[in-house]
Amino acid sequence: MSRLTLLSLQLLVAVVAIVLWQVLSTVPVFGKILLPPFFFSNPVDVFSQIVKWFASGVIWKHLWITLWESILAFVIGSLGGVLVGFWFARQPLVAAVFDPYVKMVNALPRVVLAPIFALWLGLGIWSKVALGVTLVFFIVFFNVYQGVKEVSRTVLDNGRMLGMSEQQLMRHVYWPSALSWMFSSLHTSVGFAVVGAVVGEYLGSAAGLGYLIQQAEGVFDVAGVFAGMFVLSAFVLLIDMGVTMVERRLLVWRPTAADGRG
Amino acid sequence: MTTTAVALEDTKVAFRLGDGRVYTAVEEAQLTVGQGEFVAIVGPTGCGKSTLLNVAAGLLKPAAGSVKVFDRPLASLNRDAGYLFQADALFPWKTAIDNVAIGLEIKGTPRPEALARAQKWLTSVGLGAFANRYPHMLSGGQRKRVALAQVLIRDPKILLMDEPFGPLDAQTRQVMGNLLLELWSADRKAVLFVTHDLEEAIALADRVVIMSAGPSSRIIGDWRVELARPRDIFEVRLDKEFHALHREIWSVLKDEVMKGYAQSTQAEAV
Incomplete structure (x- = not known):
């Protein structure tokens, strides 16, 4: 086709x-x-609501807030995930000790943390960032952990035989391997960063797309709810396209399904 | 050839299995590789020939006996050796030229110089035009060429090769064999070459060592190959001497291959 x-x-x-x-x-x-x-509602009303938002410019502020929260959640969550993932993979004892707690926290539905974060961090952006971080962290953490642990034995031996020190192995073998696993989950983790931000806003905030939707819902403005949903989808779609571009750039060395040559 | 590059003295290699039993892979191996000598180890599948190579590389510690490299006991990794692996060992996230240059870069060679020398090595293995390809964009044979350049750029005194051309098709193997001989003849490093292909072993090596079927395999034969150098792998196989030697060694190897085969099928049946 x-x-x-x-x-x-x-x-x-x-x-x-x-x-x-x-x-x-x-x-x-x-x-x-x-x-x-x-x-x-109906499409015409929804569309005119969207036009109104963009024409008056109120939407930009909300978009910006949500974007900023997502970025912060993604960056902080990824950083933490990479560091802890690396640490656990290189220190099996630490990993074994913390294993049940990691599983426990990961099994917790993150939404229940939102009130706690709101209490601790207030209704500003940081409570939303915190919610996003708890989502992003675990995805990145598990991937990096796996990536470091599953470095090919042969590649590792090759590095050693080429004369690499532990530090050089870290830089040339473990690190790229872990990053490649992290990047392969980039779509998921970026998506979850946005989810964290929007859900957090929905549950209590003064700005952002989630706030917009929640406000419309509060006054039974169904057109407003749908309009918020459409803007949100378009927003996520745009971010996803950006991620795809970044991914193409970063993972050029990876074979794709299309050229699966032995 | 008075100095020995690698000497395995009564080397025994054993592994502790999961259930606590001890599995002896190699029993009292006695093997020396002289400076500039090309030695091939041939044996049936599972006879521990790769294990022996890993001991010479320092990747594995022998359970008993000692390993000497240029008359010094080997304590950790063998820093004088370059190792060519059977499986793909290139760094998949580095381009061909970066894969070759890395051996120099980790020694502290400035990057521009490392890259220039890597480019030269890529050219001498016939891949000058493929410098910026990633390993997955290369064919199996091309990846082996890159791996060869990666090992040789460090100019190791000893070359350890673990069935390096095993995964390649028959024609590519012969081409690679000739390339190896050509590069080797330039400065005659000591080579320990593991293979299960007797023809390949005779065509390449100065000496062919035969191992018995595992477990507890030992070295059961050592033949000198007196074929003239430089050799061409395609032509040396037509030589009368080659055939005579092949027949002689095969008469010993054949029994071991059958034994090894019987053992492997038994093991599967249990």
């Missing part, structure tokens, strides 16, 4: 869904409107 037909088919899905939504929420079928506007 050519790129063009694929793209037009993808577009068609969106068009059909939006048209159906518009028709079902405005035109009665057998004397009854299937999607009552109070619960489902």
Whole structure:
């Protein structure tokens, strides 16, 4: 299938869904409107809400806050994950001692931490960053831990035979291996950074996309809720495209499924 | 050739298995490699020939006996040796030229100089135009060439090779064999070359050492290969002397191969 037909088919899905939504929420079928506007709003209202946000410029502030929280959560969570992952992988005893606690904390649904963070860090951005960090940290941590532990024995021996010291092994073998595992989970961890930010905002804040959605919901402004959702999806999509670009740059040395040559 | 590069004296290698039993891989191996000598070790699968090589590299400690490198006992890693592995050992996150240059860079050679010399080595293994490819973009044979350059750029006095051309197809193996002989003849390092291919061993080496089937395998034969150098691997195989020697060694090796095969099938049945 050519790129063009694929793209037009993808577009068609969106068009059909939006048209159906518009028709079902405005035109009665057998004397009854299937999607009552109070619960489902309609595409035109949602769209005009989005336009209003962008035209008046209020949305930028919220987008910026959410983006900033996501970035902070991602950076802090990744940094912590890399450091602790490295430490645990190189010190099996430490890993064994902390193992049950790591599992315990990781099993905890992070949402329940939100009130605690709000209490500790206030309603500003830091309570959201903290929530994102708890999500990102574990993804990066587990990947780096795995990456360091699963360095190929042969590659390691080769490094030793080439005369590498422990420090040089760290730099030329363990580190790139761990980073490659971390980057392979980049999509997931960036996604979770955004989730942490938005959920945190939704549960209590004064700005951000989550706040916007929560506010609209509070006054039964369904168009506002949907508009917030669409802006959020577009926002995540853009970030994801950025991540893909970064990934292509960083993982050039990795074989892709397309050129699986022995 | 008075000095010995590597000497294994009554070397025994044993491993402790998971259930506490001790598995003796190699029993009292006695082997010397002279300076500038090309020695090939041949044996059936699982006879511990790679194990012996790892002992010579210092990657494994022998359970008994000693290893001497240029008459000094080997305490840790063998710093005089370059090791060519059977499996892919290139750093996948480095380009071909970076993979070759790394051996110099870790010794503190400035990067521009290391890169220039790496480029020269890539050219001499026939990959001058592939400097910026990552290992996964190269074929198996090309990766072996890079690995060879990676080892040789450090100019080790001893070359340890563990079935280096094992994963390659038959033609590529012969091409690689000729390349190895050509590079080796330039400065005649001591070589310990492990293979299960007797023809390859005779074609390349000055001496062929045969090991018995494992466990507790030992060295059971040592033949001198008197074929003239420089050799061409394609042609030396047609030589009468080559055939005579091959027949002689094979008559010993054959029994061991059958023994090794019987043991491996038994082990699977248990």
